Amino acid sequence: MWDYTDKVKEHFLNPRNVGEIEDADAVGEVGSLACGDALKLFIKLDEKKERIVDAKFQTFGCGSAIASSSALTEMVKGKTLDEALQVTNQEIADFLGGLPEEKMHCSVMGQEALEAAIAKYRGVDAPAHGHGHDHVENEGEIVCKCFGLTDGFLKKVIAANKLHTAEQVTHFTKAGGACGGCIPKIKEIIAEVMGEEKKAAASKPAAKLTNLKKMQLIQEVLENEVRPQLWADGGDLELVDIDGSNVQVAFRKACAGCASSGYTAKFVEQKLRELVAPDINVQEVQG
């Protein structure tokens, strides 16, 4: 059983603003029956068409999807459209006293529906997202085929919520939660987003590392970035030796003798090149 907060339970049992607004100014729809959740959001503006005076919703989905929709409608009332667009999925979750991580995608759905509604009202294209196959047109490349999610959408959620693992991305967006075929691609996108953030933070190329510093950094990256991802797949690795830029690793558990360990070695190398130094070579040894 999910450990829902009292506020989630209360909003699920007594949802606010269920229904529809017949003369709504904006309607946003995301999700589908196949996805397992969907939200239709109605927004009514004041006479000057500035502030949201009413919001209503219809939701197909689990308890936290209904509670998130209810929270969203309460939160946006009284806001201008620009203010409403600032509402993040984390704020929706916070309003409810938090959501289990596995359910964060419900809060993301709320935010998406709001964006879709406002974009439609303003006559612009909805931002690149995926939830809801109807909305994905040329907005980036589809990564998760099962739920129709684009790379643009995933990047946005990964950056906004500082996600580090593919599992977290699944919890926040559902991507990879069905067939799992896109999980390697999701890992690449995470690496890309994290790389961009690192670059933005440092904004200058890393200074030349001393050998000792480099060894320490390699060990750190292996511990903090690489091994947790391997554990998630039931695998593991051991650092065997570091000689200058040559890093020798041995694969353990599910990774050992796994046909894709060549791919895993490449993944380790990519990580180290990105986070330590671009001249690193990773070699798999039997250890």
Place this chain on the structure above:
Amino acid sequence: MKEIYLDNNATTKVDELVFEEMRPYFCELYGNPSSMHFFGGQVQKKVDQARARVAALLGAHPDEIVFTACGTESDNSAIRSALEVFPEKRHIITSRVEHPAVLTQCRNLTKRGYRVTELNVDGEGRLDMAELEAALDDDTALVSLMYANNETGVIFPIEEAAKLVKAKGALFHTDAVQAVGKIPLDMAASSIDLLSISGHKLHAPKGVGVLYVRRGTPFRPFLVGGHQERGRRAGTENTASIIAMGKACELAMEHMADENTRVRAMRDRLERELSALIPNTRINGGGADRLPNTLSIAMEFVEGEGILLLLSEKGICASSGSACTSGSLEPSHVLRAMGVPFTCAHGSIRFSLSRFTTDAEIDTVIKELPPIIHRLREMSPFGREFLNKK
């Protein structure tokens, strides 16, 4: 609030008589059955009695009964053993609708170079014997097919399958965790080599299981160490739970007729009335041979978790084969394998009864569920479309 417990395929209440039977074996009769003194010896006698009681329920010999720590251990041991017995054979056959205790292990084996065939099921959850026959070859070490499905209650023609498999020289294992105690089995007239049982599905405690190993079937232990269970499962016996398991099997035999008449009648009534009162439902596996206690009902345009939470508000405990409750996002692998349409796969609820279920409890569900579904449909954009059309 008094619970109305209709989730007996997840776990069951320990029968008070079972609990009384096991109670002395913690603080008073705590001896080790392997000991040479009288104090351990008297526990050994009770363990032997438990073994005989389990054997009686299965129509087996007591020496064919191996006690384990759970249904999952029984399944894992059976599969591993078969592969060790035939080291040169590299093919396993199972089905797409097995419990994860079997399916996860089989899928992991593909990473170790095994070929795994997962048999399909039709829209009612039934196997195709021709597909099984076609999949069998000289490389097949083991076929593992469940006796009855935990989500839908659909019963596979296990004896027919076992005969086909034996004719090809492979071993046959069945996960009978959901079947034992609910429908009669007779190992004396069977071709099954290995069969798994779990205590907590038949009113014994959690954490005890049985692996039936037919006389003459080659077997390699999973846990090695001491000589317990005649070398087939090392580790000091969980005496109290084993004794409980024996009692639970004895009681299951006494109540078998009740399960198949009174419990079945309650299930059938629940199914009939809910189908009549709630528009757009379907019974998952309704066209197949099913366990007498299980009802999996799919309701269009609503999502399972909301239904369960609202039922829970009324004290009613059920489960769903749907996305959000289990933490995974797709409808259950069982419903997916059956091709249940997406419009209702997410809204599937399983009610599983037991001999402790009463008619009054069934009445409560019949009264409470239809308004819950109506309420959620009114909240759902698809449900509204459907209600407006009507």
